[in-house]
Amino acid sequence: MRFEISRVMDTIEQRLTTDVTLAQAVVDLAEVARFVALDGGRPINLLRLGMVVDALSRYLIDAGAMLYPVAGREVLSEAALTSKERMVLGRWADDGLIEVTPVVADRPAEIADFTGLPLIVVRDLPQQAARFPWIADSPERLLRLTPRAGGAVLTPGGEPTPPKDGKERLVVVGKATLPIVPPDPDDPATEKEMAEPAPATDPPPADQQGGRPDGLQSFTARGAQRFGRTRVVRRRFTRADPSGVGASLMAREWRCKEPDCPAFGPSRSIGQPVPRMRAGMPACPRHGEAVKDIGPRPPAFAVAVVVDDLARRRFVVATDHPVRVGKDPKNPDDISVATWLHEAAAAWIAKEHVRLEVESGHLKVTDTSENGTVIWKRSSPDIKEETERIYKKSYQLDGWDSIELYTGVELVVGDHRLQTVVGSEPASVLLDAPTVAMRLVD
Numbered sequence: 505m506r507f508e509i510s511r512v513m514d515t516i517e518q519r520l521t522t523d524v525t526l527a528q529a530v531v532d533l534a535e536v537a538r539f540v541a542l543d544g545g546r547p548i549n550l551l552r553l554g555m556v557v558d559a560l561s562r563y564l565i566d567a568g569a570m571l572y573p574v575a576g577r578e579v580l581s582e583a584a585l586t587s588k589e590r591m592v593l594g595r596w597a598d599d600g601l602i603e604v605t606p607v608v609a610d611r612p613a614e615i616a617d618f619t620g621l622p623l624i625v626v627r628d629l630p631q632q633a634a635r636f637p638w639i640a641d642s643p644e645r646l647l648r649l650t651p652r653a654g655g656a657v658l659t660p661g662g663e664p665t666p667p668k669d670g671k672e673r674l675v676v677v678g679k680a681t682l683p684i685v686p687p688d689p690d691d692p693a694t695e696k697e698m699a700e701p702a703p704a705t706d707p708p709p710a711d712q713q714g715g716r717p718d719g720l721q722s723f724t725a726r727g728a729q730r731f732g733r734t735r736v737v738r739r740r741f742t743r744a745d746p747s748g749v750g751a752s753l754m755a756r757e758w759r760c761k762e763p764d765c766p767a768f769g770p771s772r773s774i775g776q777p778v779p780r781m782r783a784g785m786p787a788c789p790r791h792g793e794a795v796k797d798i799g800p801r802p803p804a805f806a807v808a809v810v811v812d813d814l815a816r817r818r819f820v821v822a823t824d825h826p827v828r829v830g831k832d833p834k835n836p837d838d839i840s841v842a843t844w845l846h847e848a849a850a851a852w853i854a855k856e857h858v859r860l861e862v863e864s865g866h867l868k869v870t871d872t873s874e875n876g877t878v879i880w881k882r883s884s885p886d887i888k889e890e891t892e893r894i895y896k897k898s899y900q901l902d903g904w905d906s907i908e909l910y911t912g913v914e915l916v917v918g919d920h921r922l923q924t925v926v927g928s929e930p931a932s933v934l935l936d937a938p939t940v941a942m943r944l945v946d
């Protein structure tokens with residue numbers, strides 16, 4: 505069992521980051537680790553962070569969703585954790601995969617404010633709304649974590665939604681199948697449109713027609729009731745604009761006086777987090793001291809590997825960090841898509857198919873394959889697509905452009921994912937954890 509727990513911790517670890525380019529939501533680590541209602545187990549359990557990762561994956565329909573956890577320093581030595589959990593936490597802190605700060609207070613909300621990332625909460629935050637009015641005014645920026653069917657779900661809006669009619673609604677857990685009814689019709693942040701004509705279907709059952717918001721009524725009226733392989737444009741909230749202070753802070757690189765600082769030290773290998781504001785001065789969240797402005801932050805882009813309309817993995821391309829993508833790149837830091845390829849795709853895609861780099865503030869792709877690469881050009885999410893095939897040459901990505909290595913194998917910038925097959929389902933990071941997994945896949 506210890507072996508499986510180690511493995512599941514390693515799997516969770518791959519989904520944690522404090523790089524603001526890569527992260528997709530921020531959370532108070534201790535608050536979820538102590539959220540006993542999630543599984544009814546120990547008073548504090550690090551595996552609950554995996555439940556949050558799973559819930560975020562299902563909310564975003566993104567099997568590579570990345571979480572930014574913030575932990576109070578005292579959690580690292582919390583006696584109620586196992587020695588294994590304390591060891592893992594220490595490693596995550598040293599590697600900059602979680603942010604450690606003496607006092608958490610409103611730091612997660614501050615990160616959400618500065619970056620625009622959604623904030624995962626387990627309780628209301630009335631005091632913090634005074635500093636961050638969006639907590640009250642833009643509730644869709646809060647994702648409320650609640651226990652559901654042995655796992656956890658995230659509900660936008662900050663309010664816990666009680667199950668209707670005393671019945672639990674179907675949610676995706678473990679290996680369950682997605683419900684036929686559109687997810688969460690009461691979710692105000694969800695809006696769906698058909699991206700292409702849906703196959704004719706039977707009208708929705710009468711009990712699923714009434715009381716829907718207009719958007720959803722037109723959605724169902726247009727025959728998308730059965731998802732099957734229906735493509736659905738997703739407009740669910742993924743990220744707000746950074747606040748003014750946040751935008752200024754994220755435009756610069758910062759340096760902490762502590763040489764070993766995992767957040768703002770010189771040896772940090774991933775993109776930086778955002779400083780904490782203390783008495784009007786940018787400060788290191790770990791060490792509390794003022795951080796020094798060492799110049800403009802080089803532009804960086806998050807890119808998702810999307811296979812069969814499900815995002816599988818996210819990575820960052822930065823000015824000083826070009827990335828090669830293919831089925832077997834030489835450098836282990838590059839991105840291999842081999843895991844997700846069927847035979848024909850594997851035969852087509854080169855070991856190093858494309859190189860991605862940042863040039864003059866733009867993302868540039870260079871085809872390095874034998875078969876070429878297709879660029880899907882879109883100036884906006886809604887415009888009709890146009891394609892261009894590049895062969896041994898470069899293309900500067902713009903707007904909503906995406907890169908196709910082979911049919912169904914795409915590289916998509918940031919959160920510009922257009923289509924999601926709702927039948928797709930991210931795998932759980934907890935499937936190796938026996939005690940949790942039994943509940944999750946039941």
Ligand SMILES: [Zn+2]
Nearest residue numbers: 760765788791
């Ligand atoms: Zn520091």
